[in-house]
Amino acid sequence: MGGTKINSGIITCQGEVLYSYSLPTLAGKVNVVDRVVEAIDAVLDKLPKHPTLKGIGVGTAGQVDWKTGSIRFANDLLPGYTGTPLREILQERFRLPIYVDNDVNVLALTEKVLGSGQGADHFLCLALGTGVGGVVVTNGKIVHGAWGGAGEIGHMSVNYKGLPCICGNIGCLEQYASGTGIAKLMNDRLADLPGVEHVPVNAKEVVDLWLNGDVLAAEVMDEVIASLGSAIASLLHIFNPERIVLGGGVAEVGEPLISRLRLEVKRRAMPSLFEDVRIESALQRTLSGMIGAGLQVWEYSE
Ligand SMILES: [Zn+2]
Numbered sequence: 001m002g003g004t005k006i007n008s009g010i011i012t013c014q015g016e017v018l019y020s021y022s023l024p025t026l027a028g029k030v031n032v033v034d035r036v037v038e039a040i041d042a043v044l045d046k047l048p049k050h051p052t053l054k055g056i057g058v059g060t061a062g063q064v065d066w067k068t069g070s071i072r073f074a075n076d077l078l079p080g081y082t083g084t085p086l087r088e089i090l091q092e093r094f095r096l097p098i099y100v101d102n103d104v105n106v107l108a109l110t111e112k113v114l115g116s117g118q119g120a121d122h123f124l125c126l127a128l129g130t131g132v133g134g135v136v137v138t139n140g141k142i143v144h145g146a147w148g149g150a151g152e153i154g155h156m157s158v159n160y161k162g163l164p165c166i167c168g169n170i171g172c173l174e175q176y177a178s179g180t181g182i183a184k185l186m187n188d189r190l191a192d193l194p195g196v197e198h199v200p201v202n203a204k205e206v207v208d209l210w211l212n213g214d215v216l217a218a219e220v221m222d223e224v225i226a227s228l229g230s231a232i233a234s235l236l237h238i239f240n241p242e243r244i245v246l247g248g249g250v251a252e253v254g255e256p257l258i259s260r261l262r263l264e265v266k267r268r269a270m271p272s273l274f275e276d277v278r279i280e281s282a283l284q285r286t287l288s289g290m291i292g293a294g295l296q297v298w299e300y301s302e
Pocket of ligand 1: 154155166167169172
């Protein structure tokens with residue numbers, strides 16, 4: 001469930017999608033929870049009284065209180081959503097076990113069952129999208145922290161004198177390695193060029209320019225790779241993972257970014273903690289968030 005779209009589906013324990021449905025969230029116009037219920041109803045209608053339906057898993061935007069399944073905080077993209085006791089409401093409505101986590105954490109379950117996390121007990125996921133999301137998996141389990149707020153890798157500072165971040169910190173990874181951050185780094189450079197009218201570019205265009213040898217884009221991507229390398233090296237030192245999985249729109253470029261990143265991390269990390277680590281691309285699959293949301297039911301039920 002995101003700020004613009006809600007996907008729902010019937011998922012098997014292997015992460016296979018038997019049926020899926022999508023509808024616009026219409027945040028700010030209608031009650032978001034009503035839309036979630038509508039999305040669930042739409043798939044249940046396809047399998048009426050399905051005998052083996054085991055539960056409902058939700059991956060949602062916002063910060064989730066994992067113990068209660070309520071929304072601890074959601075930004076202005078989802079007005080009125082903060083404080084919603086989502087699990088309670090859905091349990092009341094559907095009379096099934098309900099599991100609610102944030103949209104990034106559930107992606108780690110998709111990676112664990114279908115993707116680059118397969119066979120690994122210790123791995124980290126970074127989702128480089130509009131922001132930078134993160135998940136830490138240790139001993140095969142997602143690290144939730146005290147209430148579910150753990151894994152905000154995007155708000156780990158990689159430069160204590162750096163760019164201010166909306167979270168209140170300075171120099172957060174998200175300022176350098178998110179799509180938004182990359183576009184801003186490039187557009188600021190373009191704006192500084194004397195006497196040239198510039199058309200704002202997006203992150204995808206920066207990456208394309210970089211691959212085509214553009215000098216300014218190369219400067220920006222050097223900064224992106226250095227910030228990611230610094231963050232990942234610190235994460236290796238703290239968590240000793242076997243794998244780092246990179247997803248999100250920015251990571252779609254794949255090997256050109258990942259190979260540079262491996263060199264950068266190698267340069268920065270303790271050799272003992274770097275040597276066996278694999279840095280890989282996430283599954284590039286539509287609905288992977290929805291699949292992970294469903295997989296929670298098997299992950300957490302007895
Ligand atoms: Zn931040």
